[in-house]
Structure formats: C-alpha cells, structure tokens
Amino acid sequence: MKLLEKNKVIITEKSKEIEAAQIKIAELSKGIEEREKFLAEIEVEIVDIIKEVNGNGSDEEESLHLDNGNVQHKDTSQATEDVSMSHNSQPAAIPINKQLCFFATEEVNYDLDHLLGGSAEPLGKGTFGSTFNVTLESGLTRVVKRLRNVNLSENEFSKLITKFAELEHENIMPIKAYCFSNDEKLLVYDFVAMGSLSAALHGSNENTNRTTLNWEARAKIALAAARGVAHIHSVAPTFAHGNIKSSNILLTMNDGACVSDHGIYSLASPITSRVGRTGYLAPEVIDPTATSQKSDIYSFGVLLLELLTGKVPAEMALYGGVNLVKWSQAELRDGYVDAVVQDSLLKDQSVEGDELVQFLQLAIDCTREYPEMRPRMNDVVIRIVEILEARAKAMAKGKNGKKPVNRPESVRSVRTRHLW
Incomplete structure (x- = not known):
C-alpha cells in the first residue's frame, strides 16, 4: 500500500511538471506567433516604403534602353527617378572602360558594346533588381540582371560572383558574365524561354495565364530543384542558396528545372534581402x-x-496574417489531404498510391520549426527519388493490367494525423 501511495505521489508530481511544461510551451508558441505577425506587419511597411521611394507605388513598367554604350534607366511615366542610380534626372551610364568579365562557361563572342547595343525586353522587377531579355545583333539572347542596393566594393563583388559562377550543375543556372561600375552592377545569364515555376503556377503581372502542370510534372520539377540546391550545399557546410522561391526556379525541357539567383542575397542590404522573400524565410532567420x-x-x-x-x-503572409506553413499545419492536423492539396491534383489521374501524402510529409519535415529537426538536402533528394521510383513501378503494374494501389478518389480520404 505504501508503495502504491508513493507511486501515486510521484505520478501526481510528474503530472504537475508535464502541465507546467505544456503551459510553458503554449507561452513560447504564442510568443513565436506574435513575433511572426509583427515581422509580417513590418515587411508590409517596408514594401510600401520601397514602393514609395521607387515611384510612389507606381505600377508603371520599368524599361532598360541599351544604346551607344549607355545603360539608361527610364520610368515610362517620366515622373520619378530611381534612387539606386544617380541623384539627378540624367540617365546613368557605364564607363566605356568597364568591360564584361566572362567566365569559362561562356563563349566570348560578344563584348559590352554588343550587349549595350542589343534589343532589351523587360522580364520582371524582383527583390534584388530588374531583369531584361537582351537580343544581340548576332541573334544571341542573354538575360541581364540589373542589381540594385549593392553595398560591396568591386573586389568583394568580384570574389562573390566568381564563387557563385564556379557552381557548375545541370540544375543550376550558370552566370555567364558580369560588369561592375559605380552606378551599375550587371549579371549575364542564359535565356530560358519556358519561364519560372511561379509564372507557371500563378501567372505573372504581365500575363495572368498559367501553365497547367500535372502532378508528374510538379514532382519532376521538385526533384530537379532539389538536386540543384543539394549541389550548392555540397560545396561547403556554410554554402547556401539563400533565396529559394518559385520565381527563382526556371523551367526547362521535359519537366526539368534549374535554380537561379543563388547567393545573390549576400550582395544586398539586409532590408532589401528580406523584402520579396516573405513566406519563404525560416523562423530563425533574423x-x-x-x-x-x-x-x-x-x-x-x-x-x-x-x-x-x-x-x-507571399500573398498569404502579407495579407492573410498567416504564412503557408502555419495554414497547412492547421488544416492538416484535423483534416484530410484534400483540405490542403490543390483540387486539380486530387483529380489528376496520373497520381499513384499515396505519393501526395508522402510529399506532404516531406514538406512538413522540411518546415519543422527547429532547424536541427529538418532533413539534409541530400536526404530530400533521396526521398523524392524513392517516391518517383515507387510511382514508376505502380504505373508499370497498371500498364500490365494490374489494378493500381490507390486512385485519387481514395487519396481524398487519407487522414493526415500520422504526419504529425
């Protein structure tokens, strides 16, 4: 009896300790949520401020005029000036003694004058600058990224860009050349005609049409992007991409993809680096x-x-008050796969087995709150490969007349409690 009473006392004490720990965890979680909400509000204010500085939030298209050795920055409204250039209304120019610095991966059959004399078409305006599709007189097409808010010396800039250019991999967009001057910092890339994953999924400002990507295409794109990031991580433990988002995943033939803008975050100021990455930044990143x-x-x-x-x-974080990770977690805790997965994927007849659930599990593992609980990028690649291999086997069985393990109708009913 005494032993029983002693055990009851111990259990009671442990229960109190557990209850106290749960209260502490709840308080910490509340603090984290409040911090994330505060950061989201700050980011909205930063976006508004930058829009005001760059032209009072005008949606007028920015254009780059390349002619006679000058790089001219013009706002089509002619009403504002770009603070990232000179402090007067005259267009800035790259000094004629500044030439393109090429890397080994590029065939040097053009120079700065050829590039500046080409026909430029705006592709977009992102976090770190504006991007243009430039067609040279020879017919060669290159993408020119015009960086802004770069606070590095020419030597620092050159060392970083050279380090990024050394990353040669089929799933990494190579840097072909660069130019550094007091007023302009340019990066030159290959042109990828198929556009970005962001445009394919969501459309773009210029064209709201989006490409219909079935599940197989999305899975292959995820694998290609994962391989690119894994290669970056293989260079050194401290080497990171730093700006992974769908607009930096460029689509190639046969549902392939390559990652771009690797390392560009390290060239810009901290404020500029945060803007445009809302929704993608890990909670521990200050x-x-x-x-x-x-x-x-x-x-x-x-x-x-x-x-x-x-x-x-980004839209969920800025305007909904909650990021995509938190929203997905809340929906999945008590819901089904179809509470989160896009309806077009649930109807996709190419879905095999429980691969949607497996991808959800991988996404959840990657977005764990504590960094040490997240998998390594090589492990992410392995898991995606395993999912796609299982998919291929299931499809092969289907072609041989055997009934597939699961169809989308049954995927809808899969509970997701086991993901947690």
Whole structure:
C-alpha cells in the first residue's frame, strides 16, 4: 500500500511538471506567433516604403534602353527617378572602360558594346533588381540582371560572383558574365524561354495565364530543384542558396528545372534581402543576409507546399496574417489531404498510391520549426527519388493490367494525423 501511495505521489508530481511544461510551451508558441505577425506587419511597411521611394507605388513598367554604350534607366511615366542610380534626372551610364568579365562557361563572342547595343525586353522587377531579355545583333539572347542596393566594393563583388559562377550543375543556372561600375552592377545569364515555376503556377503581372502542370510534372520539377540546391550545399557546410522561391526556379525541357539567383542575397542590404522573400524565410532567420543550409531547406519545404497547394506563399503572409506553413499545419492536423492539396491534383489521374501524402510529409519535415529537426538536402533528394521510383513501378503494374494501389478518389480520404 505504501508503495502504491508513493507511486501515486510521484505520478501526481510528474503530472504537475508535464502541465507546467505544456503551459510553458503554449507561452513560447504564442510568443513565436506574435513575433511572426509583427515581422509580417513590418515587411508590409517596408514594401510600401520601397514602393514609395521607387515611384510612389507606381505600377508603371520599368524599361532598360541599351544604346551607344549607355545603360539608361527610364520610368515610362517620366515622373520619378530611381534612387539606386544617380541623384539627378540624367540617365546613368557605364564607363566605356568597364568591360564584361566572362567566365569559362561562356563563349566570348560578344563584348559590352554588343550587349549595350542589343534589343532589351523587360522580364520582371524582383527583390534584388530588374531583369531584361537582351537580343544581340548576332541573334544571341542573354538575360541581364540589373542589381540594385549593392553595398560591396568591386573586389568583394568580384570574389562573390566568381564563387557563385564556379557552381557548375545541370540544375543550376550558370552566370555567364558580369560588369561592375559605380552606378551599375550587371549579371549575364542564359535565356530560358519556358519561364519560372511561379509564372507557371500563378501567372505573372504581365500575363495572368498559367501553365497547367500535372502532378508528374510538379514532382519532376521538385526533384530537379532539389538536386540543384543539394549541389550548392555540397560545396561547403556554410554554402547556401539563400533565396529559394518559385520565381527563382526556371523551367526547362521535359519537366526539368534549374535554380537561379543563388547567393545573390549576400550582395544586398539586409532590408532589401528580406523584402520579396516573405513566406519563404525560416523562423530563425533574423538577418536575411546570414541564411544557412537549414534555412534553405525550410524555404524548399515552402516550395513543396506551394507545388501541392497552388497557393502563393507571399500573398498569404502579407495579407492573410498567416504564412503557408502555419495554414497547412492547421488544416492538416484535423483534416484530410484534400483540405490542403490543390483540387486539380486530387483529380489528376496520373497520381499513384499515396505519393501526395508522402510529399506532404516531406514538406512538413522540411518546415519543422527547429532547424536541427529538418532533413539534409541530400536526404530530400533521396526521398523524392524513392517516391518517383515507387510511382514508376505502380504505373508499370497498371500498364500490365494490374489494378493500381490507390486512385485519387481514395487519396481524398487519407487522414493526415500520422504526419504529425
């Protein structure tokens, strides 16, 4: 009896300790949610301020005029000036003694004058600058990224860009050349005609049409992007992409993809680095210029959720008060797969087995709150490969007349409690 009473006392004490721990966890969770909400509000204010500085939030299209050795920045409204250039209304120009610095991967059959004399078409205006499709007189097409808010010396800039250019991989967009001057910093890339994953999923400002990507295409794109990021991480433990998002995943033939803008975050100021990455940044990232491989994995997990849900992470974080990760977690705890997965994927007859659930599990693992709980990028690649191999086997059985293990109708009814 005494032993029983003693055990009851111990159990009571442990119960109190557990209850106290649960209260502490709830308080910490509340603090984290309040911090994320505060950061989201700050980011909205930063976006508004930058829009005001760059032209009072005008949606007028920015254009780049390349002619006679000058790089002219013009706002088509002619009403505002770009503070990232000179402090007067005259267009800035690259000094004629500044030439393109080429890397070994590029055939040097053009120079700065050829590039500046080409026909330029605006492709977009992103976090770190504006991007243009430039067609040279020879017919060669290159993409020119015009960076802004770069606070590095020419030597620092050159060293970083050279380090990024050394990353040669089929799933990484290579940097072909660069130019550095007091007023302009230009990066030159290959032109990818198929556009970005973001445009394919959500459309773009210029064209709201979106490409219909079935599940097989999305899974293959995820694998290609994962391989690109994994290669970046293989260079050194401290080497990271730093800006993983769907607009930086460029689509290639046969549902392939390559990652772009790797390392560009380290060229810009901390404020500029945070803007435009809302919804993708890991919760532990305070200084956006000091991201890590683990924060890359978090961002990749958000990308997987974007592929699965069809939702725009940035829009949810800025205007909904909650990011895509929190929303997905809340929906999945007591719901089914179809509470989160885009309806077009649930209807996709190419879905085999429980691969949607497996991808959801991977996305959840990548977006764990604590960095040490997230998988390594190589492990992410292995898991995606295993899912696709199982898919291929299931499809082969189907072709041989055997009934597939699961169809989308049964996938809808899969509970997701086991994901947690």
